[in-house]
Amino acid sequence: MTTLAFEAVGKRFGGTVAVDTVDLSVPSGSFFTLLGPSGCGKTTLLRMAAGFVLPDAGRVRVGGIDITRVPPHRRGLGFVFQSYALFPTKTVYENIGFALALRGDARARIASRVTALCRLVGLHGLEDRYPHELSGGQQQRVALARALAPEPPVLLLDEPLSALDAEIRARLREEIRRIVEELGITALYVTHDQEEALSISDSIAVMRDGRVLQAGSPSEIYLHPRHAFVARFVGTANTIDCHILGADRVQCGDRRLPVRPNGHAGLAGPTILTWRPEHGSLRPGSVDPAALPGRLVGASFLGPVVRLRLALASGETVLAERTARDWFAAPLEPGAELSLAIDPDFATVLPADEQSRTERCLDFPPPGRRSSGSAP
Amino acid sequence: MPRLPAAWPAILGLGALIVAFIGVPLGAMLLRSAVVSAPLSAVELIDVTAEALDLLPAPEREALLAQWSARANARQRMEAVAAALEASGLPVPWDRTAAYDHQVAAAAQTLEALPAAQRAEVEALLPLAVAALHRRVPLAFRLRDRLSEDEFDRLRGGVSERLGLDHYLRVVTEERFRRAAANSLLLAGVTTILTTGLALLAAHGVNRRIVVAAGAARFGLLVPLVSPPVVVATAAVMLFGRNGLVTYGLLDRSLGWIDASVGNLYGLSGVVIAQVLSFLPPAFIIFDNLMARQDGRLDEAAASLGAGPWRGLLHVSLPMAQPGIIRAATLVFILAMTDFGNPMVIGKDLPVLAGVLYDEMIGFQNTPLASAIALWLIVPALSVYLLLDRIGRRKRFETVGASAASTIPSPAAARIGLSLLVWSIVGFTAVIYATIAAGAFVSVWGRDWSFTTAHFTSAEAVPGFVSSHAGIAPVWTSLAVASVAAPLGGLMAIAVAWLAERFRSTATEALSFLVMLPAILPGVVFGIGYLVAFNAPLGMAALSLNGTHAILVLNILFGNMFVGVLAGRAMLRRLDRSLEEAAASLGATLWQRFRLVVLPVVRRAILLGTLYVFVDGLSTFSAVVFLQGPDIDLAAVAIFESAESTYYGKACAMSVTILLIVFAVMAGLRLIERWSGEARRAE
Ligand SMILES: Nc1ncnc2c1ncn2[C@@H]1O[C@H](COP(=O)(O)OP(=O)(O)OP(=O)(O)O)[C@@H](O)[C@H]1O
Numbered sequence A: 001m002t003t004l005a006f007e008a009v010g011k012r013f014g015g016t017v018a019v020d021t022v023d024l025s026v027p028s029g030s031f032f033t034l035l036g037p038s039g040c041g042k043t044t045l046l047r048m049a050a051g052f053v054l055p056d057a058g059r060v061r062v063g064g065i066d067i068t069r070v071p072p073h074r075r076g077l078g079f080v081f082q083s084y085a086l087f088p089t090k091t092v093y094e095n096i097g098f099a100l101a102l103r104g105d106a107r108a109r110i111a112s113r114v115t116a117l118c119r120l121v122g123l124h125g126l127e128d129r130y131p132h133e134l135s136g137g138q139q140q141r142v143a144l145a146r147a148l149a150p151e152p153p154v155l156l157l158d159e160p161l162s163a164l165d166a167e168i169r170a171r172l173r174e175e176i177r178r179i180v181e182e183l184g185i186t187a188l189y190v191t192h193d194q195e196e197a198l199s200i201s202d203s204i205a206v207m208r209d210g211r212v213l214q215a216g217s218p219s220e221i222y223l224h225p226r227h228a229f230v231a232r233f234v235g236t237a238n239t240i241d242c243h244i245l246g247a248d249r250v251q252c253g254d255r256r257l258p259v260r261p262n263g264h265a266g267l268a269g270p271t272i273l274t275w276r277p278e279h280g281s282l283r284p285g286s287v288d289p290a291a292l293p294g295r296l297v298g299a300s301f302l303g304p305v306v307r308l309r310l311a312l313a314s315g316e317t318v319l320a321e322r323t324a325r326d327w328f329a330a331p332l333e334p335g336a337e338l339s340l341a342i343d344p345d346f347a348t349v350l351p352a353d354e355q356s357r358t359e360r361c362l363d364f365p366p367p368g369r370r371s372s373g374s375a376p
Numbered sequence B: 001m002p003r004l005p006a007a008w009p010a011i012l013g014l015g016a017l018i019v020a021f022i023g024v025p026l027g028a029m030l031l032r033s034a035v036v037s038a039p040l041s042a043v044e045l046i047d048v049t050a051e052a053l054d055l056l057p058a059p060e061r062e063a064l065l066a067q068w069s070a071r072a073n074a075r076q077r078m079e080a081v082a083a084a085l086e087a088s089g090l091p092v093p094w095d096r097t098a099a100y101d102h103q104v105a106a107a108a109q110t111l112e113a114l115p116a117a118q119r120a121e122v123e124a125l126l127p128l129a130v131a132a133l134h135r136r137v138p139l140a141f142r143l144r145d146r147l148s149e150d151e152f153d154r155l156r157g158g159v160s161e162r163l164g165l166d167h168y169l170r171v172v173t174e175e176r177f178r179r180a181a182a183n184s185l186l187l188a189g190v191t192t193i194l195t196t197g198l199a200l201l202a203a204h205g206v207n208r209r210i211v212v213a214a215g216a217a218r219f220g221l222l223v224p225l226v227s228p229p230v231v232v233a234t235a236a237v238m239l240f241g242r243n244g245l246v247t248y249g250l251l252d253r254s255l256g257w258i259d260a261s262v263g264n265l266y267g268l269s270g271v272v273i274a275q276v277l278s279f280l281p282p283a284f285i286i287f288d289n290l291m292a293r294q295d296g297r298l299d300e301a302a303a304s305l306g307a308g309p310w311r312g313l314l315h316v317s318l319p320m321a322q323p324g325i326i327r328a329a330t331l332v333f334i335l336a337m338t339d340f341g342n343p344m345v346i347g348k349d350l351p352v353l354a355g356v357l358y359d360e361m362i363g364f365q366n367t368p369l370a371s372a373i374a375l376w377l378i379v380p381a382l383s384v385y386l387l388l389d390r391i392g393r394r395k396r397f398e399t400v401g402a403s404a405a406s407t408i409p410s411p412a413a414a415r416i417g418l419s420l421l422v423w424s425i426v427g428f429t430a431v432i433y434a435t436i437a438a439g440a441f442v443s444v445w446g447r448d449w450s451f452t453t454a455h456f457t458s459a460e461a462v463p464g465f466v467s468s469h470a471g472i473a474p475v476w477t478s479l480a481v482a483s484v485a486a487p488l489g490g491l492m493a494i495a496v497a498w499l500a501e502r503f504r505s506t507a508t509e510a511l512s513f514l515v516m517l518p519a520i521l522p523g524v525v526f527g528i529g530y531l532v533a534f535n536a537p538l539g540m541a542a543l544s545l546n547g548t549h550a551i552l553v554l555n556i557l558f559g560n561m562f563v564g565v566l567a568g569r570a571m572l573r574r575l576d577r578s579l580e581e582a583a584a585s586l587g588a589t590l591w592q593r594f595r596l597v598v599l600p601v602v603r604r605a606i607l608l609g610t611l612y613v614f615v616d617g618l619s620t621f622s623a624v625v626f627l628q629g630p631d632i633d634l635a636a637v638a639i640f641e642s643a644e645s646t647y648y649g650k651a652c653a654m655s656v657t658i659l660l661i662v663f664a665v666m667a668g669l670r671l672i673e674r675w676s677g678e679a680r681r682a683e
């Protein structure tokens, strides 16, 4: 019933384009995440939905109704801030009951609703505390309860967990997911943590430089990225240059590899082949014509798997994985000749972007989340 | 905490100074306000005199008594008989208010009628009674070396001093004081409400960027912070008084709309306007500091929960501003209560308690009563402050870091309304300063508009106006006093800040509390304290500082040191203690550590502290008005006196000069700062 839709929405601040023509539809009742690097415009987009920022172009609709020019206090959307933004002069009870008192609910009604919300978010017994007497996690629970109190059809959350430490973050994000699901409201959630996005979302939109590059389910985004940046930003990805030979075949160096037909046949300009480390399998020797030849240059132990670094004959470096058990049964020496076969279902051909070129000039491992992020 | 023994001499030395020049004056004033003197009764007089006479050798004593009683005339004898009767516990049966001839006869008859034994007793007392009633003064001087100061005073004056609240009670019981107090409360109440409200709205508008050109507006609101006394009142009278440019020149003479001798600004409303404009900057700065750090996300949170701009202000911003409201209202209330400049220049027929205080001090030198009034002026505001402060304690919160302002566009009505409000305040301020600047160069405001520089140069620029000083000479006196006080104050403030931060103990905390006292107490109180304490320090009139330049320097220095101490402590708290400990471990002495490690870090605090003492030294009024002796004229006092005697040209000339000096010094400091900053970056 309550979809949230952006139609060709744009916003610039002076010279910076914060959001550049975004079209996005958040289906009713779904948990939708905006994911992207710092400064890509996630917050700005969210704040335009809340009405804190007026878009320069386009429209925002809630349940089909154009709210672009409606002031924030008449939109009735919930907002949860990264910095909690609790009213410091009000108790937990007064914070949560704020919207209800404002619209003139009866005292008894407010009391029962606040009590129910406190129980829902796990704040029971803390009603009379002031915000500065609470831990960070508790404060964010209050902020969540406060936003939920007037029963908003849409909840907007801007990196609500990023000020908390890892353990609480993991626990609270599951709770947020559960609560939103229980109440059946539409949630738009901003994060730059790809693991968080993959684990709690129904859908993810990956943004860069004010644009949405790809929107889809977590598995679609992870397994079938449609943009080199998406592949790199979400999880760990290998990218190498390739030439298109046909709908299901590319040439990399002197090898021809089978790939997933992806409508890429018509692509002009330089292209790359991308896949996840766990979708390659290693064999000794380098004669297999449908596999990439390379030399082992390093291995790092990640627990369940060992991640191997391979220098390809083309000079490119890629990553592959082996289970820890296999590796320790037959460890390889650096310099060993290997060939890497890629599972064609997960080998995707994409147009090369700026970064996929520059990165090859950098020493391995490349900077950013790729090397540290772990695939689910 | 490293509690190095080496620091104790420094703490003790500074501590002694602070106690002597802040603690002692305030204590002395408190004490003096509770000293009540009452005439001694006849019996007590006789006792006191007998005690003094006992100090003399018996033959000398007898000779003196005989001589005095022989020389006493009939009336003196009659009075002695009355006193001796009282001292013997007998009634005085004749009418003491009757004509002396009758009384003398009645006294003789009474004595005759007494039984022989009683009569002998009374007659034996007579010589002593004569001495007690009529010869105490020569006796006191004869015995001067053998009497303590108190005994001497008591014997000579025939009065005794005791502690009591009589002076405080007078303010409540006497009609004259009660009326003035009612005026003061009304005035202070109205001024406080208006000033606090306007300052709050202005700070809200400026900090939420609702006001157009918010940065410029803030600057315009803060400029009058540096202001000689009664500038606003003077300009207001020049514009809207009986001979005011607007009221008389424009509305009366040119347009004929009003009669300026009736329709003018004198009276309560004029004083309120002058006070609001004078006290707006300090109130604004309190809110500005508070709101600059306020998180714009809170406004957004309120909006997302359904609160429009108005209800957001009411339910979120206002409670957040509560500590500021309490502080600003207390400050303005105290300023308005203790302000006698504005009411005396523009109030004319409106007696206020502060004006009564001024009269009691200047006219009657009744220091005890003036001290009591001064305390009455601040007690209500301070007690309300302490009470409210206690209530809000649990809600206390820290706003951390600088947070972004809300980006919610504000409604057009709010933008227009607040912009109009703020910019008309700024505009009015600009008109006031322009008037003052113009007044400095006009022969006689309102009558003779010819250009002149005579107000700056001659003693008597205009026939009819008499001035005790030549041109703007008082400005140079003030400049000298401020220039001596400023660097001393800046350096001492840092020393105190450093000791307080590094050697934290009950002693240093007590010292910093003392240093902060002048920040809370109005100048009048601090000034009277100095007058009382240093009239005869340690009971020795030879040490008296009253009427010297030294007392002015000391008062200005210690009265404004707190700014440097606050700034210094804030900066030192950020200085890594280990730096100093490293220096200590390398063998640096206390002084070397202070000079090499601490001083470079706190340069800005020293500068700020020095500047504050300097600026206040130039413009402070209420603290020094009672302190400057007959031979010294300070600019602030001279401005007030000129304005009060309607010699506006001179007041304007001195105000303009002070403003120019202050702005020149500030601009100079800016340049030096920028220049040294660049030099450091270039290294
Ligand atoms: N009020 C503003 N004024 C000027 N520029 C702004 C403003 N708000 C955002 N920007 C700019 O717009 C761009 C997008 O900012 P935005 O806050 O939407 O990024 P983000 O994706 O939320 O980043 P992060 O993950 O760091 O929060 C940035 O370049 C930022 O500098």
Ligand SMILES: [Mg+2]
Residues within 6 Å of the ligand: A042, A043, A044, A158, A159
């Ligand atoms: Mg953001």
